[in-house]
Amino acid sequence: MSNSNPDMNALGVVALELAGGEQPRQAVLGSEQAGELAALIGRDLAKLVPQVSELDLVFAAAHFDPAEVLRTGLPIHRRLEELQMRAPGRNQGPRLLAFGADANGEVPLPLQADPALGGGALRVLPFVLAGGDEQTRLQVREALEEVLLANGMAQPDTALLAQNSFGAQIEHARYFTVNDLAAMMAMQYDNQGLADLWPLLETAMFAPDEEQWLDATPEPLLRYVGGEVRMALFDPAGWCAHYGHEPNACDRLQRIYEQYLMRQRQMAAVLEAHGIGVLYVHVNAGQDAKALLAH
Structure with a gap:
């Protein structure tokens, strides 16, 4: 049959x-x-x-x-x-x-x-x-x-x-x-501290035509859609603004920003191991990161 x-x-x-x-x-x-x-x-x-x-x-x-x-x-x-x-x-x-x-x-x-x-x-x-x-x-x-x-x-x-x-x-x-x-x-x-990334991976595996976001401060901002992940790439000022840090504190938070970039690289490596391409979307201070990733 x-x-x-x-x-x-x-x-x-x-x-x-x-x-x-x-x-x-x-x-x-x-x-x-x-x-x-x-x-x-x-x-x-x-x-x-x-x-x-x-x-x-x-x-x-x-x-x-x-x-x-x-x-x-x-x-x-x-x-x-x-x-x-x-x-x-x-x-x-x-x-x-x-x-x-x-x-x-x-x-x-x-x-x-x-x-x-x-x-x-x-x-x-x-x-x-x-x-x-x-x-x-x-x-x-x-x-x-x-x-x-x-x-x-x-x-x-x-x-x-x-x-x-x-x-x-x-x-x-x-x-x-x-x-x-x-x-x-x-x-x-x-x-490994990557539980927040799992819903994107699970969606890609079992419901690849659906959409999934990772939007959980202080994690990187990601959107899975159409078989790839769009990841917001902030400069220091944009990162500081998006995550609600005081502008005058941004210089003091340089080490935290560098840890954030390391976290992005870690997530990108996991996504790519699962065959999911990562597209970086540059976001400057004053821009709406979610709106940019949604396009």
Whole structure:
């Protein structure tokens, strides 16, 4: 049956927690290894939610930084959905579709991780459960949201195959839904003092056509719209005026202003890691910053 409503698909990742700060030696698996790992993943998920076996498992045998997966509109998962729709064998029962390196060992563009985001202790391998009928997809998606966070450890042979195939020392291998992964990232950013930025990131991921502001003194002023963030860039006098400081105190607040600029750079780096472009809008003293960002 055709996947008439892809939004009902279950989107998830295999999360590999690396040991000792060592990065995997392999960026992507070949087709045979990818298929072997996908088969074990499908088995693990079906043990947790038996109806998984009624759906296509579409698996990317390449590892990414979580920020690459949690980008505007979830592009890697959407690409897997496109590949699922185009693959032969539709309407012939559940399929196992694993994508890795091509015959020449080259990594196809959708599976090329950003080298600038390497080095993290957590790498994730995206998968989609699609096909079947809409009710089954919805039930599987809801069931996975209920069970994975608490019970989603990969079976030992799955973790061992991932470790040997990617050439990585893995402490833990487990399954998350995309929502689980987003919640974990939200907690991480909260611990880093970036909780105010999360609503913009969440909007970009899950409702990219909507608009979201960060307007919380003393934080930078940001507006997400149309897949990018517009960030107010104040000179010292404009910053002093916008944030309500006394004009005659501005010189004494130079250090605070410099901290504010550092905060802007920090937020811009996080946004760009999630694939969100940042457009700086210059605001001078006396100008309405919100009105400028709204245009």
